[in-house]
Amino acid sequence: MKTVGVLGFQGSVEEHLNALGKAGAAGVSVKTAAALNSIDGLIIPGGESTTVSRLLNIFGMTDPIREKIKSGMPVWGTCAGMILLAKNIIGGEPCLKMMDITVRRNAYGRQADSFKCRALIPEFAENPIPLVFIRAPWVEHAGENVQILCEIDGHIAAVRQNNMLAAAFHPELTENTAAVEYFLKMI
Protein backbone atom coordinates (compact mmCIF):
# COMPACT_ATOMS: atom_id res chain seq x y z
CA MET A 1 0.00 0.00 0.00
CA LYS A 2 1.20 3.50 -0.83
CA THR A 3 2.01 5.81 2.07
CA VAL A 4 1.12 9.42 1.47
CA GLY A 5 2.36 12.18 3.75
CA VAL A 6 0.18 15.16 4.58
CA LEU A 7 2.12 18.21 5.70
CA GLY A 8 0.81 18.33 9.26
CA PHE A 9 1.46 21.78 10.69
CA GLN A 10 -1.85 23.48 10.10
CA GLY A 11 -5.08 23.40 8.07
CA SER A 12 -7.12 20.57 6.55
CA VAL A 13 -4.71 17.81 7.60
CA GLU A 14 -7.28 15.48 9.15
CA GLU A 15 -9.61 15.94 6.16
CA HIS A 16 -6.88 14.85 3.71
CA LEU A 17 -5.96 11.87 5.91
CA ASN A 18 -9.62 10.80 5.95
CA ALA A 19 -9.90 11.18 2.16
CA LEU A 20 -6.74 9.09 1.67
CA GLY A 21 -8.19 6.39 3.89
CA LYS A 22 -11.41 6.37 1.87
CA ALA A 23 -9.39 6.01 -1.34
CA GLY A 24 -7.50 3.02 0.09
CA ALA A 25 -4.14 4.65 0.82
CA ALA A 26 -2.28 5.05 4.09
CA GLY A 27 -1.97 8.67 5.14
CA VAL A 28 0.49 10.01 7.66
CA SER A 29 0.98 13.49 9.08
CA VAL A 30 4.46 14.83 8.30
CA LYS A 31 6.17 17.56 10.35
CA THR A 32 9.88 16.83 9.95
CA ALA A 33 12.36 16.64 7.08
CA ALA A 34 13.33 13.10 8.17
CA ALA A 35 9.73 11.91 7.75
CA LEU A 36 9.90 12.82 4.05
CA ASN A 37 12.09 9.75 3.50
CA SER A 38 9.37 7.28 4.44
CA ILE A 39 6.56 8.52 2.18
CA ASP A 40 5.72 7.87 -1.49
CA GLY A 41 3.98 11.19 -2.09
CA LEU A 42 3.21 14.44 -0.27
CA ILE A 43 0.01 16.46 0.07
CA ILE A 44 0.25 20.11 1.11
CA PRO A 45 -3.22 20.80 2.53
CA GLY A 46 -5.40 23.87 2.67
CA GLY A 47 -4.70 26.32 5.47
CA GLU A 48 -3.06 29.71 5.74
CA SER A 49 -0.18 29.86 3.28
CA THR A 50 1.75 32.51 5.24
CA THR A 51 1.57 30.42 8.43
CA VAL A 52 2.64 27.20 6.73
CA SER A 53 5.49 28.86 4.82
CA ARG A 54 6.82 30.36 8.08
CA LEU A 55 6.72 26.94 9.74
CA LEU A 56 8.40 25.25 6.75
CA ASN A 57 11.28 27.71 7.04
CA ILE A 58 11.50 27.55 10.85
CA PHE A 59 11.66 23.75 10.85
CA GLY A 60 14.07 23.56 7.92
CA MET A 61 11.71 21.73 5.58
CA THR A 62 11.64 24.05 2.57
CA ASP A 63 14.82 22.75 0.90
CA PRO A 64 14.28 19.07 1.74
CA ILE A 65 10.78 19.22 0.17
CA ARG A 66 12.22 20.95 -2.91
CA GLU A 67 14.88 18.25 -3.25
CA LYS A 68 12.30 15.47 -2.91
CA ILE A 69 10.10 17.04 -5.59
CA LYS A 70 13.11 17.47 -7.89
CA SER A 71 13.99 13.81 -7.41
CA GLY A 72 10.50 12.89 -8.63
CA MET A 73 8.34 12.52 -5.50
CA PRO A 74 4.71 13.27 -6.44
CA VAL A 75 3.29 16.28 -4.62
CA TRP A 76 -0.22 17.75 -4.50
CA GLY A 77 -1.12 21.17 -3.13
CA THR A 78 -4.70 22.25 -2.41
CA CYS A 79 -5.45 25.99 -2.02
CA ALA A 80 -2.67 27.14 0.34
CA GLY A 81 -0.66 24.17 -0.99
CA MET A 82 -0.96 25.55 -4.52
CA ILE A 83 0.33 28.92 -3.30
CA LEU A 84 3.30 27.23 -1.62
CA LEU A 85 4.24 25.29 -4.79
CA ALA A 86 4.11 28.33 -7.11
CA LYS A 87 7.22 30.03 -8.50
CA ASN A 88 5.52 33.43 -8.49
CA ILE A 89 2.97 35.02 -6.15
CA ILE A 90 1.39 38.33 -7.14
CA GLY A 91 2.29 40.82 -4.42
CA GLY A 92 3.89 38.20 -2.21
CA GLU A 93 6.87 35.96 -1.55
CA PRO A 94 6.94 32.50 -3.14
CA CYS A 95 7.83 29.58 -0.85
CA LEU A 96 8.83 26.30 -2.54
CA LYS A 97 9.17 27.88 -6.01
CA MET A 98 8.64 24.61 -7.85
CA MET A 99 5.67 24.97 -10.22
CA ASP A 100 5.87 27.19 -13.24
CA ILE A 101 2.74 29.14 -12.29
CA THR A 102 1.90 32.66 -11.15
CA VAL A 103 -0.75 32.62 -8.41
CA ARG A 104 -2.99 35.37 -7.09
CA ARG A 105 -3.86 34.89 -3.42
CA ASN A 106 -7.42 35.56 -2.16
CA ALA A 107 -8.22 36.08 -5.84
CA TYR A 108 -12.00 35.91 -5.39
CA GLY A 109 -12.03 38.23 -2.35
CA ARG A 110 -12.84 37.68 1.31
CA GLN A 111 -14.89 34.93 3.00
CA ALA A 112 -18.12 36.53 1.71
CA ASP A 113 -16.92 35.51 -1.77
CA SER A 114 -16.18 31.86 -0.96
CA PHE A 115 -18.34 29.49 -3.03
CA LYS A 116 -19.15 25.96 -4.07
CA CYS A 117 -19.81 24.77 -7.62
CA ARG A 118 -19.64 21.67 -9.81
CA ALA A 119 -17.37 21.23 -12.79
CA LEU A 120 -16.29 18.54 -15.21
CA ILE A 121 -12.57 17.73 -14.91
CA PRO A 122 -12.08 14.94 -17.48
CA GLU A 123 -8.75 13.81 -15.98
CA PHE A 124 -10.38 13.34 -12.56
CA ALA A 125 -13.80 11.88 -13.38
CA GLU A 126 -16.38 11.28 -16.12
CA ASN A 127 -19.00 13.36 -14.33
CA PRO A 128 -18.87 16.84 -12.80
CA ILE A 129 -17.49 16.87 -9.26
CA PRO A 130 -18.16 19.31 -6.38
CA LEU A 131 -15.54 22.04 -5.94
CA VAL A 132 -15.25 24.13 -2.75
CA PHE A 133 -13.41 27.46 -2.95
CA ILE A 134 -12.55 29.08 0.42
CA ARG A 135 -10.84 32.48 0.13
CA ALA A 136 -9.31 30.77 -2.85
CA PRO A 137 -6.40 31.69 -5.09
CA TRP A 138 -6.32 31.26 -8.85
CA VAL A 139 -3.56 30.70 -11.37
CA GLU A 140 -3.07 33.91 -13.28
CA HIS A 141 -0.43 32.51 -15.61
CA ALA A 142 0.72 28.97 -16.33
CA GLY A 143 4.02 28.13 -18.05
CA GLU A 144 4.22 26.17 -21.34
CA ASN A 145 4.97 22.87 -19.65
CA VAL A 146 2.01 23.17 -17.28
CA GLN A 147 -1.14 21.21 -18.12
CA ILE A 148 -4.36 23.08 -17.31
CA LEU A 149 -6.88 20.62 -15.83
CA CYS A 150 -9.71 22.95 -14.89
CA GLU A 151 -10.89 26.51 -15.46
CA ILE A 152 -13.77 28.18 -13.61
CA ASP A 153 -15.22 31.34 -15.17
CA GLY A 154 -12.04 31.89 -17.15
CA HIS A 155 -9.68 31.41 -14.21
CA ILE A 156 -7.34 28.45 -13.93
CA ALA A 157 -8.27 26.33 -10.89
CA ALA A 158 -6.25 23.11 -11.31
CA VAL A 159 -2.91 22.36 -12.98
CA ARG A 160 -0.35 19.60 -13.36
CA GLN A 161 3.35 19.82 -14.15
CA ASN A 162 5.01 16.38 -14.29
CA ASN A 163 4.98 15.04 -10.71
CA MET A 164 3.28 18.16 -9.30
CA LEU A 165 -0.47 18.66 -9.00
CA ALA A 166 -2.17 21.79 -7.67
CA ALA A 167 -5.80 22.79 -7.11
CA ALA A 168 -7.27 26.11 -5.97
CA PHE A 169 -10.22 24.24 -4.44
CA HIS A 170 -10.57 21.70 -1.62
CA PRO A 171 -11.45 18.14 -2.70
CA GLU A 172 -10.75 17.08 0.91
CA LEU A 173 -13.83 18.99 2.08
CA THR A 174 -16.20 16.95 -0.10
CA GLU A 175 -17.21 13.30 -0.07
CA ASN A 176 -15.95 12.91 -3.65
CA THR A 177 -12.60 11.09 -3.94
CA ALA A 178 -11.91 11.58 -7.67
CA ALA A 179 -9.10 14.09 -7.11
CA VAL A 180 -7.26 12.06 -4.49
CA GLU A 181 -7.62 8.95 -6.66
CA TYR A 182 -6.06 10.86 -9.56
CA PHE A 183 -3.16 11.87 -7.31
CA LEU A 184 -2.67 8.30 -6.10
CA LYS A 185 -2.30 7.22 -9.75
CA MET A 186 0.60 9.67 -10.07
CA ILE A 187 2.49 7.73 -7.38
Added chain:
Amino acid sequence: MIKTEQWELNKNLAQMLKGGVIMDVTNPEQAKIAEEAGAVAVMALERVPSDIRKQGGVARMSDPKMIKEIQASVSIPVMAKARIGHIAEARILEALKIDYIDESEVLTPADDMYHLDKTQFKVPFVCGARNIGEALRRIGEGASMIRTKGEAGTGNVVEAVRHMRAMQSEIKRLTTMGHEELMTYAKDNGAPFELVEYVSENGRLPVVNFAAGGIATPADAALMMQLGSEGIFVGSGIFKSSDPEVMARAIVKATACYNQPEILAEVSEGLGEAMKGLEISEIAPENLMAQRGW
Protein backbone atom coordinates in the same frame (compact mmCIF):
# COMPACT_ATOMS: atom_id res chain seq x y z
CA MET B 1 -29.61 20.16 11.69
CA ILE B 2 -29.12 23.28 9.57
CA LYS B 3 -27.00 22.44 6.61
CA THR B 4 -27.18 25.33 4.19
CA GLU B 5 -24.43 25.76 1.63
CA GLN B 6 -23.36 29.05 3.28
CA TRP B 7 -23.07 27.38 6.69
CA GLU B 8 -20.93 24.65 5.14
CA LEU B 9 -18.63 27.22 3.50
CA ASN B 10 -18.34 29.10 6.78
CA LYS B 11 -17.59 25.91 8.67
CA ASN B 12 -15.02 25.10 5.97
CA LEU B 13 -13.13 28.36 6.60
CA ALA B 14 -12.79 27.40 10.27
CA GLN B 15 -11.40 24.03 9.15
CA MET B 16 -8.65 25.90 7.27
CA LEU B 17 -7.66 27.64 10.51
CA LYS B 18 -7.12 24.39 12.44
CA GLY B 19 -3.77 23.97 14.15
CA GLY B 20 -3.31 27.74 14.01
CA VAL B 21 -3.29 30.75 16.29
CA ILE B 22 -5.72 33.68 16.06
CA MET B 23 -4.33 36.82 17.67
CA ASP B 24 -6.06 39.90 19.10
CA VAL B 25 -4.68 43.08 17.50
CA THR B 26 -5.61 46.72 18.02
CA ASN B 27 -3.89 48.40 15.05
CA PRO B 28 -2.34 47.62 11.63
CA GLU B 29 1.20 47.44 13.09
CA GLN B 30 0.18 44.70 15.51
CA ALA B 31 -1.73 42.94 12.72
CA LYS B 32 1.44 42.85 10.62
CA ILE B 33 3.47 41.50 13.54
CA ALA B 34 0.86 38.77 14.00
CA GLU B 35 0.84 37.85 10.30
CA GLU B 36 4.63 37.88 10.14
CA ALA B 37 4.78 35.56 13.17
CA GLY B 38 2.49 33.07 11.41
CA ALA B 39 -0.98 33.80 12.84
CA VAL B 40 -3.78 32.15 10.79
CA ALA B 41 -6.09 35.12 11.43
CA VAL B 42 -6.32 38.28 13.50
CA MET B 43 -9.12 39.58 15.71
CA ALA B 44 -9.45 43.36 15.29
CA LEU B 45 -10.55 45.10 18.46
CA GLU B 46 -10.00 48.43 20.18
CA ARG B 47 -8.94 47.15 23.59
CA VAL B 48 -7.56 43.73 24.43
CA PRO B 49 -9.58 41.91 27.14
CA SER B 50 -7.14 42.71 29.98
CA ASP B 51 -7.58 46.46 29.27
CA ILE B 52 -11.37 46.08 29.07
CA ARG B 53 -11.20 44.39 32.46
CA LYS B 54 -9.00 47.13 33.92
CA GLN B 55 -10.74 50.16 32.42
CA GLY B 56 -14.31 48.94 32.84
CA GLY B 57 -17.21 50.72 31.12
CA VAL B 58 -19.29 49.34 28.27
CA ALA B 59 -17.19 47.45 25.72
CA ARG B 60 -18.60 47.74 22.19
CA MET B 61 -17.81 46.79 18.59
CA SER B 62 -14.65 48.46 17.27
CA ASP B 63 -14.58 51.52 15.01
CA PRO B 64 -15.11 50.39 11.37
CA LYS B 65 -12.27 52.69 10.33
CA MET B 66 -9.82 50.76 12.49
CA ILE B 67 -11.19 47.44 11.24
CA LYS B 68 -10.80 48.56 7.61
CA GLU B 69 -7.21 49.67 8.23
CA ILE B 70 -6.41 46.25 9.65
CA GLN B 71 -8.16 44.51 6.73
CA ALA B 72 -6.01 46.54 4.33
CA SER B 73 -2.79 45.73 6.16
CA VAL B 74 -2.81 41.89 6.10
CA SER B 75 -3.76 39.08 3.72
CA ILE B 76 -4.87 36.61 6.41
CA PRO B 77 -8.54 36.49 7.54
CA VAL B 78 -9.70 39.34 9.79
CA MET B 79 -12.26 38.71 12.53
CA ALA B 80 -14.03 41.24 14.77
CA LYS B 81 -16.25 41.12 17.83
CA ALA B 82 -19.92 42.07 18.12
CA ARG B 83 -21.83 42.24 21.41
CA ILE B 84 -24.03 39.27 22.28
CA GLY B 85 -27.40 39.81 20.60
CA HIS B 86 -26.42 43.10 18.92
CA ILE B 87 -28.01 42.64 15.51
CA ALA B 88 -26.91 46.04 14.19
CA GLU B 89 -23.25 45.66 15.15
CA ALA B 90 -23.23 42.27 13.44
CA ARG B 91 -24.81 43.75 10.29
CA ILE B 92 -22.19 46.52 10.28
CA LEU B 93 -19.37 43.98 10.51
CA GLU B 94 -20.99 41.94 7.76
CA ALA B 95 -21.17 45.05 5.56
CA LEU B 96 -17.42 45.52 6.14
CA LYS B 97 -16.95 42.01 4.67
CA ILE B 98 -15.30 40.84 7.85
CA ASP B 99 -14.22 37.18 7.49
CA TYR B 100 -15.61 36.01 10.87
CA ILE B 101 -17.69 37.67 13.61
CA ASP B 102 -17.04 36.71 17.23
CA GLU B 103 -20.32 37.13 19.11
CA SER B 104 -18.34 37.66 22.24
CA GLU B 105 -18.85 37.69 26.00
CA VAL B 106 -15.71 39.85 26.19
CA LEU B 107 -17.87 42.79 25.06
CA THR B 108 -20.78 43.97 27.19
CA PRO B 109 -23.89 41.97 26.18
CA ALA B 110 -26.54 43.96 24.30
CA ASP B 111 -29.33 41.44 24.89
CA ASP B 112 -29.74 39.65 28.21
CA MET B 113 -32.01 36.94 26.82
CA TYR B 114 -31.18 36.13 23.21
CA HIS B 115 -28.11 35.55 21.13
CA LEU B 116 -28.08 36.50 17.46
CA ASP B 117 -30.01 34.38 14.99
CA LYS B 118 -26.87 33.66 13.05
CA THR B 119 -28.71 31.71 10.35
CA GLN B 120 -29.93 35.07 9.01
CA PHE B 121 -26.39 36.16 8.14
CA LYS B 122 -24.05 35.24 5.31
CA VAL B 123 -20.95 36.06 7.38
CA PRO B 124 -19.60 33.26 9.63
CA PHE B 125 -19.83 33.42 13.43
CA VAL B 126 -17.66 32.02 16.18
CA CYS B 127 -19.16 31.87 19.68
CA GLY B 128 -17.84 31.07 23.13
CA ALA B 129 -19.01 28.08 25.18
CA ARG B 130 -18.24 26.58 28.59
CA ASN B 131 -19.86 23.22 28.04
CA ILE B 132 -21.53 21.03 25.46
CA GLY B 133 -25.03 22.47 25.99
CA GLU B 134 -23.86 26.02 25.40
CA ALA B 135 -21.82 24.98 22.35
CA LEU B 136 -24.75 23.15 20.76
CA ARG B 137 -27.16 26.03 21.45
CA ARG B 138 -24.80 28.39 19.64
CA ILE B 139 -24.41 25.97 16.72
CA GLY B 140 -28.20 25.61 16.66
CA GLU B 141 -28.39 29.39 16.26
CA GLY B 142 -26.01 29.14 13.30
CA ALA B 143 -22.46 29.48 14.68
CA SER B 144 -19.97 27.79 12.36
CA MET B 145 -17.12 27.70 14.86
CA ILE B 146 -16.89 27.36 18.65
CA ARG B 147 -14.26 28.44 21.12
CA THR B 148 -14.16 27.57 24.77
CA LYS B 149 -14.60 30.77 26.76
CA GLY B 150 -11.95 30.47 29.42
CA GLU B 151 -11.71 33.75 31.31
CA ALA B 152 -10.49 36.43 28.92
CA GLY B 153 -7.91 39.00 29.97
CA THR B 154 -6.64 37.05 32.96
CA GLY B 155 -3.57 35.31 31.53
CA ASN B 156 -4.77 32.40 33.69
CA VAL B 157 -5.43 29.23 31.71
CA VAL B 158 -7.40 27.37 34.39
CA GLU B 159 -10.86 28.35 33.11
CA ALA B 160 -9.98 27.46 29.51
CA VAL B 161 -8.85 24.05 30.78
CA ARG B 162 -12.04 23.62 32.80
CA HIS B 163 -14.23 24.42 29.79
CA MET B 164 -12.27 22.26 27.34
CA ARG B 165 -12.27 19.32 29.74
CA ALA B 166 -16.00 19.70 30.35
CA MET B 167 -16.61 19.73 26.60
CA GLN B 168 -14.39 16.74 25.81
CA SER B 169 -15.66 14.54 28.63
CA GLU B 170 -19.30 15.22 27.68
CA ILE B 171 -18.50 14.42 24.02
CA LYS B 172 -16.98 11.09 25.10
CA ARG B 173 -19.93 10.36 27.38
CA LEU B 174 -22.39 11.01 24.55
CA THR B 175 -20.66 8.46 22.32
CA THR B 176 -21.35 5.76 24.92
CA MET B 177 -25.06 6.57 25.33
CA GLY B 178 -27.91 4.63 23.82
CA HIS B 179 -30.21 6.50 21.45
CA GLU B 180 -33.01 6.37 24.02
CA GLU B 181 -30.90 8.43 26.45
CA LEU B 182 -30.32 11.32 24.07
CA MET B 183 -33.63 13.20 24.41
CA THR B 184 -33.28 13.44 28.18
CA TYR B 185 -29.67 14.51 27.70
CA ALA B 186 -30.83 17.22 25.27
CA LYS B 187 -33.42 18.41 27.79
CA ASP B 188 -30.99 18.42 30.74
CA ASN B 189 -28.32 20.31 28.81
CA GLY B 190 -30.60 22.69 26.92
CA ALA B 191 -29.17 21.45 23.63
CA PRO B 192 -30.95 20.88 20.29
CA PHE B 193 -31.76 17.17 19.98
CA GLU B 194 -30.43 16.66 16.45
CA LEU B 195 -27.07 18.18 17.43
CA VAL B 196 -26.90 15.89 20.48
CA GLU B 197 -27.53 13.02 18.07
CA TYR B 198 -24.73 14.27 15.81
CA VAL B 199 -22.19 14.39 18.64
CA SER B 200 -23.26 10.98 19.91
CA GLU B 201 -22.77 9.45 16.45
CA ASN B 202 -19.60 11.29 15.44
CA GLY B 203 -17.74 11.81 18.71
CA ARG B 204 -17.08 15.47 17.96
CA LEU B 205 -18.84 18.79 17.57
CA PRO B 206 -20.18 19.44 14.08
CA VAL B 207 -17.88 22.49 13.82
CA VAL B 208 -14.27 23.29 14.67
CA ASN B 209 -13.56 23.96 18.37
CA PHE B 210 -10.74 26.32 19.42
CA ALA B 211 -9.57 27.32 22.91
CA ALA B 212 -9.62 30.88 24.23
CA GLY B 213 -9.49 32.94 27.40
CA GLY B 214 -6.34 33.04 29.50
CA ILE B 215 -3.74 31.51 27.18
CA ALA B 216 -0.50 33.42 27.86
CA THR B 217 2.47 31.20 27.01
CA PRO B 218 3.51 28.63 24.37
CA ALA B 219 3.08 25.93 27.01
CA ASP B 220 -0.50 27.10 27.67
CA ALA B 221 -1.24 26.81 23.95
CA ALA B 222 0.28 23.33 23.76
CA LEU B 223 -1.70 22.28 26.84
CA MET B 224 -4.99 23.30 25.23
CA MET B 225 -4.09 21.43 22.03
CA GLN B 226 -3.28 18.32 24.05
CA LEU B 227 -6.70 18.55 25.68
CA GLY B 228 -8.33 18.34 22.25
CA SER B 229 -8.55 21.94 21.12
CA GLU B 230 -8.22 22.36 17.34
CA GLY B 231 -6.52 25.75 17.50
CA ILE B 232 -5.88 28.72 19.77
CA PHE B 233 -7.13 32.26 20.32
CA VAL B 234 -4.65 34.51 22.13
CA GLY B 235 -6.01 37.81 23.33
CA SER B 236 -3.96 39.85 25.74
CA GLY B 237 -1.20 37.21 25.94
CA ILE B 238 0.81 38.52 23.02
CA PHE B 239 0.69 42.29 23.04
CA LYS B 240 0.74 42.48 26.85
CA SER B 241 3.98 40.48 27.00
CA SER B 242 7.36 42.20 27.08
CA ASP B 243 8.39 41.02 23.59
CA PRO B 244 5.27 40.49 21.44
CA GLU B 245 7.14 39.41 18.29
CA VAL B 246 9.03 36.65 20.06
CA MET B 247 5.96 35.56 22.06
CA ALA B 248 3.80 35.46 18.91
CA ARG B 249 6.27 33.29 17.01
CA ALA B 250 6.74 30.97 19.99
CA ILE B 251 2.98 30.41 20.45
CA VAL B 252 2.56 29.66 16.71
CA LYS B 253 5.33 27.05 16.85
CA ALA B 254 4.04 25.53 20.09
CA THR B 255 0.52 25.19 18.68
CA ALA B 256 1.71 23.46 15.49
CA CYS B 257 4.08 21.14 17.40
CA TYR B 258 2.13 20.74 20.64
CA ASN B 259 3.00 17.06 20.97
CA GLN B 260 6.77 17.51 20.53
CA PRO B 261 8.20 18.42 23.98
CA GLU B 262 11.73 19.15 22.65
CA ILE B 263 10.32 21.86 20.40
CA LEU B 264 8.18 23.23 23.24
CA ALA B 265 11.26 23.46 25.45
CA GLU B 266 13.14 25.28 22.73
CA VAL B 267 10.42 27.84 22.00
CA SER B 268 9.73 28.50 25.69
CA GLU B 269 13.28 29.74 26.23
CA GLY B 270 14.08 33.44 26.76
CA LEU B 271 10.63 34.84 26.00
CA GLY B 272 10.88 37.73 28.45
CA GLU B 273 7.92 38.52 30.68
CA ALA B 274 4.57 36.91 29.91
CA MET B 275 1.53 39.07 30.72
CA LYS B 276 0.86 39.54 34.41
CA GLY B 277 -1.87 37.07 35.36
CA LEU B 278 -4.94 37.26 37.56
CA GLU B 279 -6.15 34.73 40.12
CA ILE B 280 -9.75 33.87 39.19
CA SER B 281 -10.96 33.86 42.83
CA GLU B 282 -9.86 37.49 43.15
CA ILE B 283 -12.28 38.58 40.42
CA ALA B 284 -15.73 39.64 41.63
CA PRO B 285 -18.31 37.13 40.30
CA GLU B 286 -20.18 39.86 38.40
CA ASN B 287 -16.95 40.63 36.51
CA LEU B 288 -16.49 37.09 35.20
CA MET B 289 -16.93 37.35 31.44
CA ALA B 290 -17.52 33.62 30.96
CA GLN B 291 -20.85 33.94 32.82
CA ARG B 292 -22.23 36.09 30.03
CA GLY B 293 -24.25 34.15 27.49
CA TRP B 294 -27.52 32.26 27.76
